[in-house]
Amino acid sequence: MxxxxxxxxxxxxxxxxxxxxxxxxxxxxxxxxxxxxxxxxxxxxxxxxxxxxxxxxxxxxxxxxxxxxxxxxxxxxxxxxxxxxxxxxxxxxxxxxxxxxxxxxxxxxxxxxxxxxxxxxxxxxxxxxxxxxxxxxxxxxxxxxxxxxxxxxxxxxAGTPTPQPIKVRAAYGNVTPANLAPFYAKERGLFLANGLDVDLSLIDGGGKAMAALLGNSVDIAQLGGTETMSAYVGGGDVQAVTLFVPVSPWVLMAPGTYTGPNDLKGKTVGVASKGGSSEVAANQAIEKLGLKLSDVTILATGSVANLTSAMLANRVYAGPGHPPDTAALFKAGYKVIMDLAAQKVPAVENCTIVTKKYASEHKDVMQKYVDSLVQAIVAMKKDKPGTLPVMQKLLNVTDQDALSETYDYYVTQIFPIYPTVTPDAWNYSRDELAKTNAAVTGLDVTKVIDNSFVTNSQSRKVGG
Known part of the structure; x- marks a missing residue:
């Protein structure tokens, strides 16, 4: 000054x-x-x-x-x-x-x-x-x-020294409702209440967020389990400590002129990133429609936001989507041609990812971070009116009907109070990922998951 x-x-x-x-x-x-x-x-x-x-x-x-x-x-x-x-x-x-x-x-x-x-x-x-x-x-x-x-x-x-909050660098890999828990914990001061000063930033794209984590630009990243498995087999010392979306939230959408699976042949299907959860969802949907992956061309757009934009601009013929992006696609005349969400297909859609080194050296920080996420989920489930403004800020969506629909789907139906990392969902997603990344074939998924922090929260009844 x-x-x-x-x-x-x-x-x-x-x-x-x-x-x-x-x-x-x-x-x-x-x-x-x-x-x-x-x-x-x-x-x-x-x-x-x-x-x-x-x-x-x-x-x-x-x-x-x-x-x-x-x-x-x-x-x-x-x-x-x-x-x-x-x-x-x-x-x-x-x-x-x-x-x-x-x-x-x-x-x-x-x-x-x-x-x-x-x-x-x-x-x-x-x-x-x-x-x-x-x-x-x-x-x-x-x-x-x-x-x-x-x-x-x-x-x-009480007159005791006031400890300074511990600084933590965290990032989320896409503007998606799946990242609502950490965003809510930041907005509502839950991290701070647990002694953490979390700098939460957007790094648009799961692959970019993973690169930031491996490059030590951030301490914690919120991204998909498929990116985590790909990074692990590539030599990354990473592990998942939470899983927020254990079932696929995706639907495959195509223009209103779509009449059947043959319309997809020879067309370009967009995904957010190669090896990411959106590509796994697209592959699952294509096969469930009776097609081969070779029948279409897969194009990675870089992020979920880019994927939605590419579909609206007709740069890709079809692609996976989920609320609230689906609201814009519906308004533009797109329709659902395969609903993975309704089928409760297992997924590892959004997780808290850290390097094993950071987790072992900062166990107290990680426990406080996970506790904050559990508290966020509980608070969100109890207070829809108070959650919608936070969701609106995260998603930059003003359509209140779309926000309400997104809340009902993610917060009410999908988010578990204790985001346990379940091996079954990881094994299923590994096998799906292996179709495009052979390196993950046979991966022992227990090497990339750690449930100790969620288990600790649950044993102390952090979520009630």
């Missing part, structure tokens, strides 16, 4: 309240809605940290309002902070600040100088007061008493 701005703000603190000009603070607000990021400052780099609500996280994950000033005299004052975003929200900073004239060697007991400053008093007071402010701002941001409590909050209230 520029020294000039820091000084001008500290100059505003000559009274007994921390009430810097809202106009100045508003210039520092970086994010819309329930978000603010500002720096109010002084000179000597000692900080008051005040959490404010963040748009996509629980309050404990919020950006900080940091106040640098030096500590001199210990004449403590109780002050109040008023949120620049929520004008009605006040939170006490009792004991957090002290007056200082910023001069060397102040005489204890002497009257304070006219040009003094308020400064941070102690780390303990900072911790206790920051929690109080965070709780106040939750209300201003629409938080509720039903939000999961943070272990760090209870620790601070």
């Amino acid at each position: 520029p020294a000039r701005s820091a000084t001008s703000c500290c100059d505003a603190w000559r009274n007994d309240t921390l009430n810097p000009p809202l106009r100045w603070m508003s210039l520092q607000v970086r994010l819309p809605g329930c978000s603010a990021m500002t720096t109010i400052g002084g000179t000597n780099e000692t900080y008051i940290a005040v959490p404010v609500a963040q748009e996509r996280s629980a309050p404990s994950a919020a950006p900080m309002i940091a106040t640098p000033c030096g500590i001199r005299e210990r004449a403590v004052r109780a002050t109040a902070y008023r949120s620049p975003v929520f004008s009605a929200t006040w939170a006490r900073l009792a004991g957090m600040v002290e007056w200082s004239d910023n001069s060397a060697g102040p005489v204890r007991g002497a009257p304070r100088a006219a040009g003094g400053r308020w400064h941070v008093r102690s780390s303990f007071a900072l911790r206790v007061s920051a929690i109080a402010i965070g709780m106040a701002v939750v209300v201003g941001c629409g938080g509720s008493a039903g939000s999961p409590p943070s272990p760090s909050q209870s620790g601070a209230a």
